[in-house]
Amino acid sequence: MAIGTIIAEHAAVGRSEVYLLTRRAVGGAIDAVTAVIEREGRGFDGVYRARGLDEVGVEELREIASEEAPLTVVPISTARDGVARAVLMSRIAQRDVPDWIFAEPLLEGLGARVDALSHAYVCCGCRAPLPPEQQIGRARARGEGPLVLSCPACRAGVTTHAPGAVYVAQAWVRLLAGDPRRALVLAARAEGQRCDPHLLDPIRGVAMSALSNPVQAVAHLRRATERAPGDAWLQAELVKALAASGYLASATAELDRLVHGKPTVKVPAEAIRHAIAEVSLAEPEVGAVRAEAMAELAAPV
Ligand SMILES: [Zn+2]
Numbered sequence: 434m435a436i437g438t439i440i441a442e443h444a445a446v447g448r449s450e451v452y453l454l455t456r457r458a459v460g461g462a463i464d465a466v467t468a469v470i471e472r473e474g475r476g477f478d479g480v481y482r483a484r485g486l487d488e489v490g491v492e493e494l495r496e497i498a499s500e501e502a503p504l505t506v507v508p509i510s511t512a513r514d515g516v517a518r519a520v521l522m523s524r525i526a527q528r529d530v531p532d533w534i535f536a537e538p539l540l541e542g543l544g545a546r547v548d549a550l551s552h553a554y555v556c557c558g559c560r561a562p563l564p565p566e567q568q569i570g571r572a573r574a575r576g577e578g579p580l581v582l583s584c585p586a587c588r589a590g591v592t593t594h595a596p597g598a599v600y601v602a603q604a605w606v607r608l609l610a611g612d613p614r615r616a617l618v619l620a621a622r623a624e625g626q627r628c629d630p631h632l633l634d635p636i637r638g639v640a641m642s643a644l645s646n647p648v649q650a651v652a653h654l655r656r657a658t659e660r661a662p663g664d665a666w667l668q669a670e671l672v673k674a675l676a677a678s679g680y681l682a683s684a685t686a687e688l689d690r691l692v693h694g695k696p697t698v699k700v701p702a703e704a705i706r707h708a709i710a711e712v713s714l715a716e717p718e719v720g721a722v723r724a725e726a727m728a729e730l731a732a733p734v
Pocket residue numbers: 556557558559560561583584585586587
């Protein structure tokens with residue numbers, strides 16, 4: 434149905450990246466999609482569509498962009514992949530992704546592109562995928578954290594990766610983007626590359642729990658929390674899984690440990706709230722007491 438010429442352009446403007454896709458119809462009318470993406474890795478700052486010459490404002494946009502960095506023509510697939518990464522980053526950062534972009538002809542095949550992505554975050558310098566450990570760190574922080582990240586090639590010193598590290602990172606990214614099934618598939622691939630199975634326990638535990646297999650989740654999450662005792666997020670996941678499995682005494686004991694522990698990795702307030710809700714469901718009094726300590730413990734990462 435696309436009649437006319439599609440042009441894709443890109444600019445890095447300050448803290449944002451801009452992708453602009455325009456279609457000029459034979460008669461001269463213009464459609465456009467503009468995606469503004471945070472370079473810090475939190476996904477969309479905005480995504481806009483315009484139909485017809487009047488509301489497009491393409492020339493104005495080009496002028497604004499050119500004050501800091503000119504728009505340069507890029508392959509259409511590069512722009513569409515850029516928007517796809519923004520979808521993934523937005524899901525991880527729990528930001529809204531408008532439904533219309535999946536039906537937008539200028540972003541043809543967007544859903545499939547999102548599924549096919551092998552990474553979420555790219556280097557601010559060379560635009561290569563960031564190394565696996567940075568993918569995990571960024572995803573677990575849900576896009577918060579250091580402002581702009583560079584890859585090892587753009588910094589001094591090069592790191593080598595453990596076996597399967599790329600799949601481990603992909604599994605984390607998908608898990609935190611709300612796709613536990615894909616996370617489990619990627620964890621299995623990582624195992625196929627002989628990665629350290631302990632690295633997969635947190636992924637499998639959280640994914641099993643999300644897929645309503647709390648009993649299986651408990652086994653993984655117990656091992657995961659033993660290896661990362663200060664990780665409050667995993668502890669909260671363990672509490673949830675124990676309570677959902679009916680191990681209430683254990684869930685309460687873990688909740689105590691969570692509330693009185695000194696977390697090295699803090700946990701989003703929402704995760705603790707869920708853990709407490711799970712316990713409260715069966716034991717309202719215990720949950721109410723724990724809720725008091727929650728505000729203090731839960732803090733932005
Ligand atoms: Zn780089």
